[in-house]
Amino acid sequence: MGEGDDDELLSLSLSFGRSQKAKNVPASSPHSASLAPPPFLELNLLAAGHARGGPSQNLQLAHRGAVICNLQHLRHSDLSPDYQPLQSVGGIDVNLAPPPPPSYAEDENAASSPNSTVSSISAGKRAEREAAGDNENEGERTSCSRGSDDDDGGGGDGGNGRKKLRLSREQSMVLEEMFKEYSTLNPKQKLALAEQLNLKPRQVEVWFQNRRARTKLKQTEVDCEYLKRYCENLTQENRRLQKEVQELRALKHSPHLYMHLNPPTTLTMCPSCERIATLSTTTSTASPMGPASLQASLQMCQRPLNLPH
DNA sequence: ACTATACTAAATATTACCTCA
DNA sequence: TGTGAGGTAATATTTAGTATA
Structure with a gap:
């Protein structure tokens, strides 16, 4: 370690997740899946000349949750007592429902077609699924709240296949409420919820999938912010010690x-x-x-x- | 051990909506 | 005021991995 090493600093990169085995949550025990923070983080601290780039430059927020930070063997509990893995970190509640869309329910073209079943010509598994559970579809669009719009003719009716519809505020609220309790649904719950909301079970399923993904993404951002600060502190400390x-x-x-x-x-x-x-x-x-x-x-x-x- | 099935996360595509010039 | 481009969020599809019967 010569003099040349003196200005070595740290670069941080982070990723985190859970072991594959832990990924699948038995449908029968939805509680176990509820929003647990990723059980570990991976952290790599690499030497990086701070003269060449600011310490904070070594951390970037990746788009769509693909985190660039490379952390190794860092558990959440290691971070600090004030680290909050989920829910309201820095004022952000990652479980919070996003602000309700401005009256999508009243959206005029909201009428429209049954969603998709489109392009996927093959998709045996999916086809089966749809055939099995989602027969009521065709034309029977989502919520009652938008049912009134159905007659505007516009809509994406059949025409070119799939037309995506926003869920009504009520539907979203119910789904969010459910998600707070169960981040994954078992088949019974899914069916019941679908029936309650006048949605297809598949829609409920997809909504939960996407909701989990959003939660994870938000958590990733929160984690990354935290680690960024952590890294900055380490950098400062390192500088001080080098000095x-x-x-x-x-x-x-x-x-x-x-x-x-x-x-x-x-x-x-x-x-x-x-x-x-x-x-x-x-x-x-x-x-x-x-x-x-x-x-x-x-x-x-x-x-x-x-x-x- | 092998297979079919079901489930999930992740990546990606598509659509709806908003903002702003 | 209308409109089109660009951005973002929401919804849907595809793919691959895993668990389980």
């Missing part, structure tokens, strides 16, 4: 000052792993830090940092 090391080195070369130097208490513990370094305050004020211990300290702080355990 201190430089000062100490400078002092080392002026023995007069060096002998009167108090032990650098701030270097006694690695900020990342919190291990006590050789040059803790307990290394006695009488024995000023020698080159070896300094070296050890530097090595400790310059290798890729582990986040706090």
Whole structure:
């Protein structure tokens, strides 16, 4: 670790998820699926010259939740006591229903066709599904609230197949309420909800899929913001320590000052792993830090940092 | 062990709606 | 005021992986 390493900083990249096994939630136990935070985060802290780019440049928010941050073995509980994995982080409640669309229910072209069943010519599995559960479809559009519009003729009626319709406010509200309780539905729940909302079970299913995806995306953004701040703090701390090391080195070369130097208490513990370094305050004020211990300290702080355990 | 089925997440496409020039 | 482009959100489809019977 030469002088050249002095300005090495950290870059953070993060991704998180759960093991594949944990992904599938038995339909019979919807509660177990309820909005648990991803069980782990992956974090990679890489050396990056801060002179070349700001520390915050090393983190980016990926579009659509594809997170670029690369975190390794960082559990949510590791982040900090104030880290909130879900729901209202920084004023954001990721479970909160998005503001209701401005009266979609009254939307005029909302009439329109049964959704799709279109293009997928093959899709045996899906075809089966539709055939099985969704027979009532054809023309029987979604909500009663929009039923009144059905006659405007416009609508995407058959014409060219699929026409997407927004759910009415009431439907959305009910779905959101349900989602708060169960992030996944079992078949019975799905059927019941579909019936209650006058939707096709498939629509309910799709809505929940997309809702889970939105939740995850929001959570990803929240996590990323948090980690960004975390990284900035680490960067600051790193800078501070590097500066201190430089000062100490400078002092080392002026023995007069060096002998009167108090032990650098701030270097006694690695900020990342919190291990006590050789040059803790307990290394006695009488024995000023020698080159070896300094070296050890530097090595400790310059290798890729582990986040706090 | 193999297969069929059902379910899910992720990626992607399509459509609806909003804003602004 | 009307309109078209661009952006965003919502809804739908496809694909691949996994669990289970």
